[in-house]
Amino acid sequence: MDGAFDDWVDADYLGSGAGLGSLVGEPGAAYGVDLxxxxxxxxxxxxxxxxxxxVLGAGFPEVIYQRALSIELARxxxxxxxxxxTPIYFRGQQIGSRRVDFMVEGPQPEKPILVELKATTDLADIHFAQVINYLEAYHLHVGLLLNFGSTSLQYRRFIKSTFHT
Incomplete structure (x- = not known):
């Protein structure tokens, strides 16, 4: 995954140790997103x-986890x-549309968090690319990738700092 995308940060890839705050957690930080x-x-x-x-464990189709997560988020x-x-544009022309699993409240109404679900045995680069592409298409800064298909929940947080025009 290293080098595949030059303007995104996988917050969990960076780790939770020293340096994370100086990269993305402070106003005016190098990546321009206050995590x-x-x-x-x-x-x-x-x-x-x-x-x-x-409660559910692994083994169900994605839609089951989506319905359950909707209930839990409301709870x-x-x-x-x-x-x-949301429509997808290329060079100013709509070329289609995509659905994201969830837009969850963020720090401000115009700054929701994109949440994409999977129910697979392991996450792959294509899943990471999907979240990154959705962040770009929707001009959102933070996204979560949640995988319910493994023995324990897998999750990744993504930060998108710049957008192509």
């Missing part, structure tokens, strides 16, 4: 996903829109 304002929201959403996985009091369809 600290998103963290409470991403933690709550990941917590909801963990509760869903602890947590998080605003979330499910199956959000």
């Amino acid at each position: 600290a304002v998103y963290t409470p929201f991403t933690h709550r959403a990941i917590g909801c996903a963990m509760r869903v996985h602890s 947590e009091g998080m605003q979330a829109q499910q199956e959000v369809e």
